[in-house]
Amino acid sequence: MERSSKCAVCYSSFRASICVACVNRSLHECKTVLDSLKSRREVSYSRLSSLLVAKERAMIQQCWMDLHNEKLDKLRDKLELQVEKLQKSKSTFRRLSSNLKERYGVIESTNVALEKSRVRQLENHYSDTIGDHYLVYIELTSERLYKQALVMKQICKLFPLSKVTVEGHNKYGSSGQYDQICNAVLPQGLNPLSVPPKELAASLG
Incomplete structure (x- = not known):
């Protein structure tokens, strides 16, 4: 402490202040210093608190x-795994689609071949059936014509058969020679419209 801040008694005693005035002065000076230090401490504490809060926020x-x-990072890894699985699924789908297309092609060609074979078999079957029916028809027709010829021979034996000549063209037939049995004119060939209805009825009766 400086000499001017002490009285002569306190200064000459080479001791701390012993009088009331010097003690009060010393206390006031200490209080001033303490207040200054307290202010500095509060400012430092405020700065330190701000730094701690900022550091805590940063942490x-x-x-x-x-x-x-x-x-x-986890989501990125998961996304990469999903993308890899998707690529594998796409490749598997393409491979299965290609296999299905090939199988469908084979099935389609097989169906076409089976359809052609079925049509060929049906054509052969129907052609054979038609041929058989035609042969049966020819056989039946021949047999019927043979029986008709026999019947006509029997009729000709029982009834006299004569030839008549029809002149002029009518609505039932043309002119020419017709066969006649018991005054009934027979039709020409297998045409029943070549004679009038009465003559046809008489010839059939």
Whole structure:
């Protein structure tokens, strides 16, 4: 402490202040210093608190960023796995589609071949059936004509058969020679309209 701040008694005693005035002055000076130190301490504490709060916020933000980056990495890995699975699924789908197309092609060609074979078999069957029916028809027709010839021979033996000549053209037939049995004119060949209805009825009766 400087000499001007002490009285002569306190200064000459080479001791701390012993009088009331010097003690009060010393206390006031100490209080002033303490108040200044307290203010500096509060300012430093406020700055330190601000720094701690900012550091805590930075740490929280850094932790959040680290956690977010970790989640992003996991999601990225999961996405890569899903993309890889999707590519494998697409390749499998293309392969199965190609196999199905080939099988459908084979089935289609087989169906076409079977349809052609069925049509050929039906044609052969119907042609054979038609031929058989035609042969049966020819046989029946020949037999019927033979029986008709026998009947006509029997009729000719029982009734006299004569030839008549019809002159002029009528609505039932043309002029020419007709066979006649018992005054009934027979039709020409197998045409029943070549004679009038009465003559046809008489010849059939």
